[in-house]
Amino acid sequence: MSVTTLSDELRLIVGRDHVLDGEVDRFGYSYDSSFLPLVPAPRPDVVVRPRTAEEVSRVMALAFAGGIPVTPRGAASGRTGGSVPLHGGISLALDRMTDILEVDEGNMMVTAEPGVRTMDLHDACAARGLFYPPDPASWKFSTIGGNVAENAGGMRAVKYGVTRDYVMGLQVVLADGTLLETGGKAIKNVTGYDLTGLFTGSEGTLGVITRVLLRLIPLPKARGVLRLLFADMDAGCALVHRMLKAGIVPSAAEIMDDVSLQAVARHRRMALPAGAGCCVIIEVDGEDAAELEAQCGRIRGVAEACGCLEFKVAQDKAESDELWAVRRGLSQAVAALAPNRLGEDISVPRDAFPEVVRRIGAIAKRFDLLIPVFGHAGDGNLHPSVLCDMADPAQAERVHRAVDAIFEAALAVGGTLSGEHGIGITKRPYLAQALGEAGVRTLQAVKAGLDPKGILNPGKIW
Numbered sequence: 001m002s003v004t005t006l007s008d009e010l011r012l013i014v015g016r017d018h019v020l021d022g023e024v025d026r027f028g029y030s031y032d033s034s035f036l037p038l039v040p041a042p043r044p045d046v047v048v049r050p051r052t053a054e055e056v057s058r059v060m061a062l063a064f065a066g067g068i069p070v071t072p073r074g075a076a077s078g079r080t081g082g083s084v085p086l087h088g089g090i091s092l093a094l095d096r097m098t099d100i101l102e103v104d105e106g107n108m109m110v111t112a113e114p115g116v117r118t119m120d121l122h123d124a125c126a127a128r129g130l131f132y133p134p135d136p137a138s139w140k141f142s143t144i145g146g147n148v149a150e151n152a153g154g155m156r157a158v159k160y161g162v163t164r165d166y167v168m169g170l171q172v173v174l175a176d177g178t179l180l181e182t183g184g185k186a187i188k189n190v191t192g193y194d195l196t197g198l199f200t201g202s203e204g205t206l207g208v209i210t211r212v213l214l215r216l217i218p219l220p221k222a223r224g225v226l227r228l229l230f231a232d233m234d235a236g237c238a239l240v241h242r243m244l245k246a247g248i249v250p251s252a253a254e255i256m257d258d259v260s261l262q263a264v265a266r267h268r269r270m271a272l273p274a275g276a277g278c279c280v281i282i283e284v285d286g287e288d289a290a291e292l293e294a295q296c297g298r299i300r301g302v303a304e305a306c307g308c309l310e311f312k313v314a315q316d317k318a319e320s321d322e323l324w325a326v327r328r329g330l331s332q333a334v335a336a337l338a339p340n341r342l343g344e345d346i347s348v349p350r351d352a353f354p355e356v357v358r359r360i361g362a363i364a365k366r367f368d369l370l371i372p373v374f375g376h377a378g379d380g381n382l383h384p385s386v387l388c389d390m391a392d393p394a395q396a397e398r399v400h401r402a403v404d405a406i407f408e409a410a411l412a413v414g415g416t417l418s419g420e421h422g423i424g425i426t427k428r429p430y431l432a433q434a435l436g437e438a439g440v441r442t443l444q445a446v447k448a449g450l451d452p453k454g455i456l457n458p459g460k461i462w
């Protein structure tokens with residue numbers, strides 16, 4: 001089918017204004033937040049922005065008949081190239097499907113279209129005293145459909161888990177356009193295989209998510225934020241480890257090393273005491289101020305035993321927001337240090353966190369690169385950022401070898417390739433190493449069964 005015919009057919013489904021095939025529009029849908037330098041640059045042939053699941057279904061049926069690649073796209077905040085249309089075809093943007101369809105207070109569940117921003121979903125539930133905990137640092141712009149497709153994590157995973165822990169059911173459009181409903185509001189459900197779990201984290205390669213049903217919990221009534229400074233990462237890691245072992249489970253425990261800390265201090269004009277080489281940001285929540293105070297007191301005790309240099313408790317909402325802004329702005333602050341930044345995302349058993357940090361330090365030395373580390377220390381998920389200039393071919397070669405070594409280090413300590421950003425394009429070469437042959441064959445059978453023509457997000461994961 002020619003591109004012109006395809007555009008015309010798509011216009012019949014979604015209306016004239018919601019099909020984009022101009023040069024500039026196609027460029028706008030060619031990249032995501034991984035900013036992968038791909039040659040040749042992958043552009044979609046056409047962008048389509050459906051409003052309903054029925055329209056998505058008709059788009060998929062058309063694509064299936066013509067064997068046309070389809071790349072679903074939320075807010076393109078993904079870090080592994082997931083919404084980059086590697087093989088051209090259709091970029092299927094879900095950004096017009098933005099309705100929160102129901103907040104079911106009785107069952108404590110919310111039903112939403114995939115294009116709803118994560119923070120908007122959170123706020124709509126919070127307004128009714130209900131809590132949707134997953135909070136990726138990108139929540140101001142990422143979509144809930146993208147979060148489910150990536151099984152996104154966030155700061156609060158240490159206490160509340162990740163997106164998967166809240167997905168109760170999905171509406172999915174399969175490769176041939178069939179509409180499938182999975183799960184539902186029944187809390188206990190073991191009827192057949194776990195289809196909801198299968199599509200969660202499938203990175204747009206098994207189906208297009210057109211509606212999500214999420215479980216909620218009561219909103220904690222009180223919340224406090226702390227900033228703890230240490231001389232080095234070993235001391236910061238020790239705090240997190242000892243705190244959890246002592247049964248103190250904060251709602252978030254984020255760690256950053258010296259380079260990350262300096263970058264963010266410069267970015268936000270923050271004064272730091274001399275000798276501070278590691279920062280831990282902790283959030284505690286509970287029923288009331290007294291409960292928070294008790295938790296803070298216990299954390300202070302552990303922190304002092306770990307050689308804490310400074311223990312700061314935010315005194316009001318503005319100070320809390322400022323401390324969180326430090327963490328949420330970290331990615332951008334670190335990225336500003338070099339022309340390129342390869343932000344990796346590995347996940348290791350919690351007690352292996354200090355060991356893998358040490359190994360990454362050794363890798364940085366071996367390849368003569370700057371690799372700051374920050375991450376969700378509470379749940380063992382770290383983001384080493386390889387800072388570099390990829391225009392320098394010799395450096396680019398060292399960068400690739402360093403990234404290989406980082407993944408090897410994660411696997412060597414019993415960890416995995418991704419805690420939250422998925423495999424996408426960037427981690428495909430390492431899949432077999434992480435899953436083993438039998439694991440890969442099983443996933444391949446699922447992919448072939450659900451997408452026999454290989455039109456859904458080709459080039460991702462596989």
Ligand SMILES: Cc1cc2nc3c(=O)[nH]c(=O)nc-3n(C[C@H](O)[C@H](O)[C@H](O)COP(=O)(O)OP(=O)(O)OC[C@H]3O[C@@H](n4cnc5c(N)ncnc54)[C@H](O)[C@@H]3O)c2cc1C
Pocket residue numbers: 032033071072073074075076077078079081082083094114135136137138141142143144145146147148149150151152153154155203204205207208209210331332420421457460
């Ligand atoms: C500054 C920054 C901070 C970040 N922090 C975090 C973090 O703390 N935790 C975390 O987990 N991630 C984080 N991310 C990564 C990213 O925000 C998440 O992966 C997010 O879930 C992607 O959502 P999106 O709507 O932007 O999806 P996109 O990037 O558009 O797509 C991601 C993948 O999902 C697929 N997809 C999107 N929508 C659908 C759908 N409706 N149906 C089927 N497939 C679909 C796409 O094809 C693609 O493979 C961060 C990114 C940035 C830029």
